[in-house]
Amino acid sequence: MNIKIQGGRVIDPAQQIDQVTDLYISGGEIAAIGDKPTGFSADQVIDASGKVVSPGFIDMCAHVREPGYTIKGTIASETQAAVAGGITTMITPPTTKPVIDTTAVAELILERCEDLGKAKVLPMGALTQGLEGQMLAPMHGLASSGCIAFSNAREPIASSLILMRCLEYAATHDLLVQFQPQDASLTAGGHMHEDTTSTRLGLNGIPEAAETIEVARALTLIEQTGVRAHFGQLSCERSVRMVMDARERGLNVSADVAIHHLLLTDENVNGFNSDFHLIPPLRSQLDRAGLRQALIADGIQALCSDHQPHEAAAKDAPFAATEPGMTGLETLLPLSLMLVDQGLLELPQLLAKLTSLPAKILGLDNGNLQPGTVADVCIFDPDATWKLTEETSFSKGKNTPFMNFELKGQVTHTLVNGKLVYSRD
Numbered sequence: 326m327n328i329k330i331q332g333g334r335v336i337d338p339a340q341q342i343d344q345v346t347d348l349y350i351s352g353g354e355i356a357a358i359g360d361k362p363t364g365f366s367a368d369q370v371i372d373a374s375g376k377v378v379s380p381g382f383i384d385m386c387a388h389v390r391e392p393g394y395t396i397k398g399t400i401a402s403e404t405q406a407a408v409a410g411g412i413t414t415m416i417t418p419p420t421t422k423p424v425i426d427t428t429a430v431a432e433l434i435l436e437r438c439e440d441l442g443k444a445k446v447l448p449m450g451a452l453t454q455g456l457e458g459q460m461l462a463p464m465h466g467l468a469s470s471g472c473i474a475f476s477n478a479r480e481p482i483a484s485s486l487i488l489m490r491c492l493e494y495a496a497t498h499d500l501l502v503q504f505q506p507q508d509a510s511l512t513a514g515g516h517m518h519e520d521t522t523s524t525r526l527g528l529n530g531i532p533e534a535a536e537t538i539e540v541a542r543a544l545t546l547i548e549q550t551g552v553r554a555h556f557g558q559l560s561c562e563r564s565v566r567m568v569m570d571a572r573e574r575g576l577n578v579s580a581d582v583a584i585h586h587l588l589l590t591d592e593n594v595n596g597f598n599s600d601f602h603l604i605p606p607l608r609s610q611l612d613r614a615g616l617r618q619a620l621i622a623d624g625i626q627a628l629c630s631d632h633q634p635h636e637a638a639a640k641d642a643p644f645a646a647t648e649p650g651m652t653g654l655e656t657l658l659p660l661s662l663m664l665v666d667q668g669l670l671e672l673p674q675l676l677a678k679l680t681s682l683p684a685k686i687l688g689l690d691n692g693n694l695q696p697g698t699v700a701d702v703c704i705f706d707p708d709a710t711w712k713l714t715e716e717t718s719f720s721k722g723k724n725t726p727f728m729n730f731e732l733k734g735q736v737t738h739t740l741v742n743g744k745l746v747y748s749r750d
Contacts, residue, residue: 326368327351333373338677339693350700353743357696373704379676380692381413381701383683385581386557387632393422398634398721404443406654406720408747411703411736413444419451420478426451426462428470435471443746447473452491458482461491465498473687474501481509489546496552503555506539516645518591518606531606533561540564544571556580558631560605562615569624579686582616583631584660599640599647600726627683630657634722652722659732700743709735
């Protein structure tokens with residue numbers, strides 16, 4: 326199908342394009358920006374007047390829960406939520422059941438996504454078998470089956486020798502390793518950031534060192550092995566500074582932050598709302614300020630949702646007894662746009678951290694609107710105000726503190742592989 330997207334503000338950070346113009350799609354690919362290609366005849370015209378046309382968003386961390394935890398979410402429900410949020414590619418951690426440590430599980434996820442035809446879900450393979458931190462997973466085979474990167478998620482690898490062997494193997498095959506740094510012994514029994522708020526509320530705290538110790542260990546081994554590495558969902562200012570210093574020394578490392586860590590702090594836990602129970606926990610105002618400063622200085626290359634859907638029962642208990650995590654696919658764009666409204670970033674800078682920069686980290690060809698590339702496109706109204714409700718949310722998980730909150734910036738159309746997969750109308 327030939328599609329013309331007419332009169333929108335086309336922003337493609339990869340090509341440094343920001344202008345009101347037309348976008349042409351043919352055969353599932355971008356055909357042209359601006360002038361109509363010779364012989365092009367539109368089968369469908371989408372009026373994007375007053376809207377922004379950008380590459381589809383790439384979410385560096387989103388749990389789809391399937392296989393194994395379908396009470397919380399399914400590939401069908403979460404990819405539908407993704408395209409409603411303008412996300413065309415999402416990276417899912419290996420924490421399914423069974424764990425993504427065999428080619429069969431990776432291929433199941435990819436085949437299920439292809440059948441549904443919504444957002445693309447690219448699995449991260451397990452770094453160790455069963456995420457148990459003992460034996461290397463078959464990384465080369467998993468990469469051949471479509472795993473985009475490798476991670477042990479937040480499960481510990483106690484032995485630095487085993488971790489070094491994993492990184493050496495990954496470096497040999499030029500595989501990307503993602504760290505979600507967390508010292509298990511310092512995190513155990515904790516439910517929020519360790520500070521005066523946790524003391525006042527009587528909740529066990531998780532110190533900043535639980536993250537920074539693991540970042541330091543990982544960086545030492547990354548330097549030793551030369552592996553490509555990414556730090557996902559950092560929460561502490563000191564962690565990001567360590568990664569920035571490592572980049573300046575020439576290490577091939579990058580970092581992302583979940584959008585809620587740039588907007589919220591541990592003080593939001595005051596009301597014991599379990600939707601604020603997160604791992605990593607919401608940190609102090611100083612940490613938030615440090616993360617925001619690092620974002621401006623390009624020390625943080627990407628933003629993500631860290632989408633973790635839960636069934637109602639998982640959050641319906643005293644704060645400390647609930648499961649951590651919030652949903653975020655449908656709110657990633659409006660929450661990110663708050664950073665633009667607050668003057669931290671210009672809109673093209675923000676979109677780069679949702680499109681071209683994640684693509685560069687992952688080694689993907691998408692994340693841009695270059696003619697000849699796959700037409701993964703998001704169209705959104707940056708000024709539209711709306712509310713996400715339990716009735717309108719596509720995700721199976723309703724666990725977000727931004728439910729029924731007035732949001733600004735709404736996706737109107739999403740195209741994947743040149744096919745319109747979501748239209749608000």
